[in-house]
Amino acid sequence: MDTDILVVGAGIHGAAVAHAAARRGYRVRVIEQFGRPAEGTSGRSSKLIHGGLRYLETGQIRLVRECLREQRTLLRERPALVKLVPFYLPVYRRTSRPAWKIAVGLWLYRLLGGHRFRRLPAGEWQALDGLDSRDLRAVFRYFDAQTDDRALTAAVLADAQALGTGVAFGTRLEGIACEATRCVVHCRGPAGVEAVTAACVVNAAGPWVNRVLARATPRPAMLAIELVQGTHIVVAGELRRGIYYLEAPQDRRAVFAMPWKGRTLIGTTETPYRDDPADVHPLAAEQAYLLAVYNHYFQRGLELTDIEDSFAGLRVLPAGEGSAFTRPRETILHRDPAAPRLLSIYGGKLTSHAHTARQVMKRLAPLLPGG
Ligand SMILES: Cc1cc2nc3c(=O)[nH]c(=O)nc-3n(C[C@H](O)[C@H](O)[C@H](O)COP(=O)(O)OP(=O)(O)OC[C@H]3O[C@@H](n4cnc5c(N)ncnc54)[C@H](O)[C@@H]3O)c2cc1C
Numbered sequence: 001m002d003t004d005i006l007v008v009g010a011g012i013h014g015a016a017v018a019h020a021a022a023r024r025g026y027r028v029r030v031i032e033q034f035g036r037p038a039e040g041t042s043g044r045s046s047k048l049i050h051g052g053l054r055y056l057e058t059g060q061i062r063l064v065r066e067c068l069r070e071q072r073t074l075l076r077e078r079p080a081l082v083k084l085v086p087f088y089l090p091v092y093r094r095t096s097r098p099a100w101k102i103a104v105g106l107w108l109y110r111l112l113g114g115h116r117f118r119r120l121p122a123g124e125w126q127a128l129d130g131l132d133s134r135d136l137r138a139v140f141r142y143f144d145a146q147t148d149d150r151a152l153t154a155a156v157l158a159d160a161q162a163l164g165t166g167v168a169f170g171t172r173l174e175g176i177a178c179e180a181t182r183c184v185v186h187c188r189g190p191a192g193v194e195a196v197t198a199a200c201v202v203n204a205a206g207p208w209v210n211r212v213l214a215r216a217t218p219r220p221a222m223l224a225i226e227l228v229q230g231t232h233i234v235v236a237g238e239l240r241r242g243i244y245y246l247e248a249p250q251d252r253r254a255v256f257a258m259p260w261k262g263r264t265l266i267g268t269t270e271t272p273y274r275d276d277p278a279d280v281h282p283l284a285a286e287q288a289y290l291l292a293v294y295n296h297y298f299q300r301g302l303e304l305t306d307i308e309d310s311f312a313g314l315r316v317l318p319a320g321e322g323s324a325f326t327r328p329r330e331t332i333l334h335r336d337p338a339a340p341r342l343l344s345i346y347g348g349k350l351t352s353h354a355h356t357a358r359q360v361m362k363r364l365a366p367l368l369p370g371g
Contacts, residue, residue, distance in 0.1 A: 001197050001199060002196045003029045003166075003196065003197075003198045003199075004198065004199045004200070004368055004369060005026055005027070005202060006028075006201045007028065007202045008203050008204060008205050009031075009204040009206060010032035010034075010039075011038060011041060011206050012153045012350050013348060013357070014030055014204035015030075015037060015153050015154075016354055016356065017204055017356075017357045017360050019157075019357065020354070021160075021361060022164055026368060027164070028165040028166070029167075029196065030157070030160070030168070031168050031187050032171065033171065033173075034170070035170055037150070037154050038149060038150040038154065040205075040206045040208075041207060041314055043311075044149075044230075044232070044312060045313060046230075046267055047147055047260070047350075048145065048146055048147070048243075048256070048350075048351070049070075049071050049082050049145040049146065050067065050144040051067040051068035051109060051113065051351075052067055052349075053105060053109050053245075060330070064109070064112050065112045066355060067349060067352050068112055068113035068114055070353075070354060071113075073354065074351075074354075078147075078155065081147050082147045082152070083145060083146055084144070084145050085143065085144065085145065085146045085242050086143055086242035087244075088120075088140070088141055088241065088242060088244050088245065090136055090246070090297070091138040094249075095247055097247075099119075102138075106142050110142075114143075114144070115143035115144070117141060118141055119139070119140055119141075120139045120140070120141055124139075127241065128244075129241050131297060132296070132297055132299055146258065156353070168187070168189055171187050171188065171189035171190075172189075173185060173187055173205075174187065174188050174193065175215050175216070175217065176201055176212075176215060176216040178339045183197070183198050183199075183200065185198060199367060199368050199369065200341045200343065200364045200367055201341065202344075202345070202360060202364075205344075206277070206316065207280075208277050209345070210223075211277075212344070218338070220336035220338065220339045222334075223318065223344075225317065225318060225346060226317050226318075226319045226320075227273040227314045228270050228315040228317055229269065229270075229272070229283075229286075229312050229315075230267060230270065231269045231283065231287065231290065231310060231312040232267030232268055232282075233266050233267070233307045233309070234265050234308050235266065235302055235308060236264075236308060237264055238263060239258065239264055240259070242258075243257070244257045244258070244297065246293055246297050249293070249296050253270070255268070256268075257293075257297070263308065264294070266293065266294050267290060269289060269290065271283065280313070281312055283312075284304070287304060288304060291303075291307065315347070318346075318347075331347050331348035331359075332347055333345060333356075333360060335363070340367060343360060343363060
């Protein structure tokens with residue numbers, strides 16, 4: 001056997017699984033089609049390490065508690081990369097949720113492991129980066145964490161490499177055949193096609209998850225998913241006080257405006273996506289939508305030409321009815337009982353990567369050497 005675990009994908013999940021496996025003493029190899037880590041979703045997120053305050057509304061209490069627990073661990077273990085930041089949540093006359101409801105939500109969030117919050121006195125509103133104070137009824141300040149998603153993914157992968165994990169960039173999975181005792185994976189890298197044998201394969205291919213499964217023989221069962229595009233834009237000028245949690249006036253969706261490397265990052269959108277994940281790109285309508293939210297709340301009058309950068313990532317959500325907002329955001333670990341050595345990760349959060357990796361290892365342990 002060439003390796004114990006072969007991981008497909010060097011996003012946050014691939015990196016985290018490699019790290020968890022290497023820490024347990026297994027031999028691990030990671031293959032990544034692109035030239036560096038986090039070139040997929042993990043470098044195009046909102047860069048928040050958070051419980052997801054808004055998931056309380058859809059009753060995803062377990063997810064919120066789990067993410068807040070992971071947040072505390074990351075604040076402790078990666079203080080250079082994960083930092084607590086103040087979030088400001090303004091409530092206007094027309095905001096769909098009244099101030100009392102937001103206060104209850106923040107109180108519950110605190111109870112589930114979140115940080116302190118308070119309602120700012122009106123005298124402090126003027127210091128909020130030019131936030132429109134007309135019809136403003138209340139502003140809540142609470143704390144959550146922000147990271148650099150690319151740097152976090154690279155750091156987790158580097159930790160795995162320090163424990164002996166081999167990483168092959170520019171290497172694409174072309175085919176997998178899983179048998180009773182092992183899997184054979186065909187990878188195309190700079191030196192051509194190589195066959196690698198592994199006790200188990202972890203499919204951490206993000207939005208490519210089903211494309212990877214489609215290359216397995218015999219073809220395993222796969223989950224029905226929808227890809228939902230989320231775009232961010234970057235404009236000049238930094239918000240000094242922290243992150244603003246806004247309600248888009250157009251459709252009442254949550255939009256964040258946050259300081260980001262000396263500029264302002266605004267996101268995100270929810271646009272259904274059906275093409276090749278490699279081709280995802282910000283749409284003009286999404287950029288206009290995000291800019292309109294920012295202009296509305298900060299009275300900036302920016303034009304599309306003022307957008308200095310933009311990027312789009314893809315959420316992997318279970319196929320179903322209703323808006324992307326109400327769809328469950330839990331990570332799903334999937335295995336076809338006929339091919340138990342091939343495990344796929346669907347969806348998930350940057351925040352809960354280490355928890356997901358521990359769950360993966362728990363499932364695979366009986367099939368690995370010593371199991
Ligand atoms: C818009 C948006 C905002 C988000 N914001 C947040 C947030 O603020 N906080 C949070 O906690 N979570 C957030 N998330 C969720 C989080 O970003 C993702 O769940 C996470 O990054 C997914 O990581 P991954 O490793 O599964 O996938 P990816 O990062 O997409 O990695 C998959 C990797 O597999 C590689 N790959 C695919 N096919 C092959 C192949 N055949 N051979 C070799 N390599 C292959 C790809 O190149 C890619 O690098 C957000 C998601 C989106 C879309």
